[in-house]
Amino acid sequence: MDNIQKNLDDNIQHIKNLFNQTSDLVVRKLKIGIEKSEHAAIIYIDGIVDSEIIQDFVIKPILNSKERPEIKGIINLIGEVIESANVKKGTKFQEITDAIVNGKTAILFEGNDIGIIVDTAKWNERSLEEAPGERAPRGPVIGLTEKLKTNINILRSNIKTPELCVENKEVGLISKTQISVIYLNGIVDKGVLEKVQSRLSNLSVKYILQARIIEEVIEGQKSVFSLNKTTERPDVLASSLYEGKVGIIVEGTPLAIITPTVFIDAFQTADDYYFKVGRFTNRFIRFFGFFLSVYLPAIYVTLENFYQNEYSKKIVKSFFSDGELLPAFWEMVILIILLRIFIDTTFRIPKSSIIIISLVATVVIGETAVTAKIIHPAGLITIGITFLTSFLTIYRDLADVTTTLRFLFLLVANFFGFTGLIVGTTLLILYMTNLKSVGVPYLSPLIPFKYEELKDTLYRGDLKSLINSKHSYPDDN
Structure with a gap:
């Protein structure tokens, strides 16, 4: 069955079967309502949730609620009772299972075919560290981490504008992995963005454990040269977005993919823009x-x-x-x-x-x-x-x-x-x-020759001119 049923025990048993009776799936039944005659169940995976959030902001508010959990009561629970910033409804088992494996908590009610999903995730992650593969004498030292939300947080600390757009997408048939397509609205090359979105929309894989599969999909062709650039540095990613490029971050990978990439990019480093000497x-x-x-x-x-x-x-x-x-x-x-x-x-x-x-x-x-x-x-x-x-x-x-x-x-x-x-x-x-x-010639701006783009290729031009200049990329035509 695809949709949540009104029988609570049947719903619980079906979810347990979907998770193959795994021992870390926690199901806690509650009696709620004025006379404690109504039944509900809280379902989550132990170890990836914050138990204090569940106790203080989910269980206590529900137990203290006097609403009967009908449709109207559920709406009130979402809007008023549950003290969480991220709460939504779900009517299908697929929505419930996807939420649970992502560290969220599902709440089901007896006599109701609608469930509530509350964000209670607590993932372990390492602290911010220096980017080991792209060390530079000057500039920021912190690198990206394996957590997608942390990386977006770091990036937004560098780019403080509402024009920064983040498009989230889940990829994977067996295990869903979240990826984020990042760009600056009004600056991004529209042709490049459309190609990236189109190629990612056609991606169909069982799972993703590394970002290389995303790189191959975006490249769109086999080549000995890498047609995308990867970086561990948030400042490099931010600079590329200001140039009209598109960034892709994959959950679980401490790297960002930058596209389009040309041959000249391989000879540029972050510290080029922090030193006065060495421009040529x-x-x-x-x-x-x-x-x-x-x-x-x-x-x-x-x-x-x-x-x-x-x-x-x-x-x-x-x-x-x-x-x-x-x-x-x-x-x-x-x-x-x-x-x-x-x-x-x-x-x-x-x-x-x-x-x-x-x-x-x-x-x-x-x-x-x-x-x-x-x-x-x-x-x-x-x-x-x-x-x-x-x-x-x-x-x-x-x-x-x-x-x-x-x-x-x-x-x-x-x-x-x-x-x-x-x-x-x-x-x-x-x-x-x-x-x-993604449609941009790999040897650009040398072949085809674009004089206005040479100011940041074989040498590093004046920083003020680079910051204020508008980058454009030749397309397939």
Whole structure:
């Protein structure tokens, strides 16, 4: 049955069956009314509700109420008796069960097919902490948390305007997860907002445990590049909303999704807007670092494979070959894999073991491999620089892209040299020009070229001009 029945015991039994007789489902029966002859039941899940709220603002007011719980009495209970800011009625079991699993309390009455739903949720959450993946020398330090309401609270403390719109949506067939679409009315790009809303409305999944599924739905296409930006920082999210972008926050994830996103966004950081110096150099260094992290191993292999004979023996011995067991290509491949294993390990093992792992890695990859003539010192330096520069953008949605492109260009360089790298880079640019983030070209404002948008791309323009400027995004046409 779908609708609440008038028989209280049948309703209670049906709800217990819907929850598979779980032991943490609490059902408390009450006798109410003037003569205590009327029966009601309060139903909630223990552990996710605030028992003091239930006792003081639900049970006591009902027990002290003199109304008979008919339709008129229920309306009075909602409007006058129950002392809660969030109270509503429900007529279907689906409404009751959805409310209970979200920490709310349901109240059912004998002889009535209408229930009352009261918000009594009390979820455990961690305190506000620094955003670990996006630390900055200046600016706010707090990051987003796993609780959606807390994140909205933080965001509204940064954006104090009634134009800030939050659209809540529940996703999931088995377990419903709440997501919030956030934008600034009057500033948001209408075309972008419509595409986001349309793609989310077509989402049908059993459950959501991570925000990546939302990212894939919004992207709308498969790509090695991330067509959305994620951030742990409320100030970054607020800044993006002021630029006409759309933010999406998923319950249970301490990240916000920002769309549309273009390639240039990966080289911008929050502290760019807090420092006077570095307006022109900071982003250039990050661009240069990205170039090195992708191309440096390929360039090293190309020089050894195709141009070694053009250098003196002294240079060849110092930079390319001095009787090592492995050729340059396999040196690069093995070192990349070993360092990738080392980085992955340091993120997953206990912190107390990181020093030991670092010492072992230093001895094995560095001293022993070079001394045993397995790897050339120049090759080790090349990979060291490659990984150091990759950390400039590793937390800005380019980590997976950098790793993939590094291997592809390394393979191309081993067989085709600089000619292959030039052709491969050309194909990569053509591929990137066809990518779109919710209709916005991924290489915008460089391709297609928009002069007025360059003031916050390769360099950081004047802050007053940036704040007062209106951003616009080219669409599919």
